[in-house]
Amino acid sequence: MHYIWVQISLVHQVIMFHQGQVVESLAFAGRVEFVAMPWSADITLNDTRVSDAGIYRCVVSNPPETGDPGIDELTLRVLVPPSVPVCLWEGVTNVGGSVTLSCLVVQGVPAPHISWEKLDLDQMILPVIMEGELMGSAKIVNMSAQNSGVYRCTVMNPLGTENCFVNLSVSTAPDSSPGLLQGVLLTLSMALILLALLVLVLWLHRLAQESKWRHGCEVEGHGEIGHTPPLVRRSFV
Known part of the structure; x- marks a missing residue:
């Protein structure tokens, strides 16, 4: 008898019995075996994996007979527990x-x-x-x-x-009132600073004008006192 199992979804041989010899695929080595050789083509698959799921085809022939081989298929579904989400x-x-x-x-x-x-x-x-x-x-x-x-x-x-x-954790949107108040206070502070600077500039300007006026008056008075007196004419008898 000649038995062969093929996994159709992966298109490769699973196990074969031919001329008294059993040949396993590397992907199934140590996990698959015939149940009752040589009278049965049934197999047992141990330590199943997700990759084992798919369609399997069994082909049975009896050389040297020339008749059509027996062919059948089955679907293997491997159940898997959910992974941690x-x-x-x-x-x-x-x-x-x-x-x-x-x-x-x-x-x-x-x-x-x-x-x-x-x-x-x-x-x-x-x-x-x-x-x-x-x-x-x-x-x-x-x-x-x-x-x-x-x-x-x-x-x-x-x-x-x-x-x-x-x-x-649901949070409440921050209240805009404190921010608005801070903005108003900041604006008022800036206005007061600008006003103080303006007053300082005007005061300095006035001081400069008064100093210039006083200096002009002192120069004019000194000219009157220090002028050269007119010459006294003398007559000789």
Whole structure:
């Protein structure tokens, strides 16, 4: 008898029995074996992996007979528990803002169910928008202080459950009144400084004018006292 198993999705041989010899593929070495040689073509596959999933074809022939070989196919589905998800968030956490929570899982077969909830006394469940089979997001709009808290994403399938968390803190937008008051006070301060500088300049200008006037008067008086007296004419008899 001649038996051969082939994985169609990867187009390579899994195991073969020919002329009393068993030949295994390197990808399946030590993990695959025939159940009851040489009377059965059934095989056992151990330590299954995600890459093992796919369509398998079995071909049975009986040389030297020339009839058509027996051929059959089956689909192998490898179940995988969900991996630990990754939780992300983006948006504005101020009052009135909007935030999107995202939960991403790398693997899980069957595709895991994804849910979002807020961990408080009421355990509020959030509507989830699926983006493909492995990502689910939830959106919070018009945020208020009540939206602060811890949010949990849960991914689960028949083989297991995993979680990740996001902690949101909603903050109040800063009041613009203190800023406005500071601006007004700063403007008034600058105006007072400019006014003081103007008064100082005018005072210095006035002092300069008075000093110039006094100096002119002193020069004029000195000219009158220091002038040369007229010559006295004498007559001789």
